[in-house]
Amino acid sequence: MKKILFIGLALALFNSCQNQEQRYFDESTEIETIHQLFNNLQDANFDGVRSIYKDTAKIYVNSTKAISIDESLGYEKESRELFSMYTFKDSIYPEMVVSKNGHTWVNTWPTWVGKVKGHDKELTIPGHATYRFEDGKIVEEYVYYDSAPLTTLMAEIEKANSLPVEDKVIYGNVDTFINEFLNKKNTAVLDDLINDKFVRYMNDVKDSGSKEELAKNLNVFFTGFPDFKIKLLHKSPIFNNTLFVHWQMTGTNTGEFNGAAATGKSVKVNGLSRLHFTGNGKLDEENVFYNQLDLMTQLGYTLQ
16 A cells, blocks of 8 residues: 555655756757857848847846947947957857746856957956846847956056057057067067167176177077067056066976976066157167076976
């Protein structure tokens, strides 16, 4: 009798579970629509974006105040002109949920990656967006993301654009020196960056007296660290054509370095450079300071 009762309860529980309505989905027509929405945004296909929304759709972007789809697209078109790169990284991780009141929502967790025109810095901004559907169209949207990285970068660009022409040239040449010569190993740019009387000091010891010697001495690092990379941490204001640059060097010693065999070790070294420029914006003196002992220790060498 007990066995029959147990079987009956199990069957009742099974039937109860079977009768429960499915509320969570990782595949659906609405999810496919959201995939298409992000593709349209990435491709700047604004007509395609518009077709996915109802005319009365309400959109909330980091705000409790709604805007219409046409207002949203107006902002999107205007801001898109600022970017040289606009894409979404990896998956947007969509899921669809049907709430108890019958509303259909698609949740996403996209990561936007972009670059502002005329600036090399790549922005990576994660966010969350959720969309409510009716009859296959979006009627409500909530978008949340941290706008601070983009706002900060735009403020930096605006500040740079307001600089005197001379300062713009100097800052631009610093960026070219780091990004093109040091990071891309493009020595051809030195002709436009370096003055004929250029001199370079490494920890107060002169090591270069021309752009040719500079290229030769840096090639020691480029050979020893094929993935040699300089990251700009901070640039000081310019005073009397002089500025200080705080930087970080990273790389893996997979090549011969200064006559020593490769160690295979990765290094990270911070340093400071004092740069002086001529009146026409060419670099004529560089003073580089960094902890050489720290570099050698990271490579596995010790003092004897």
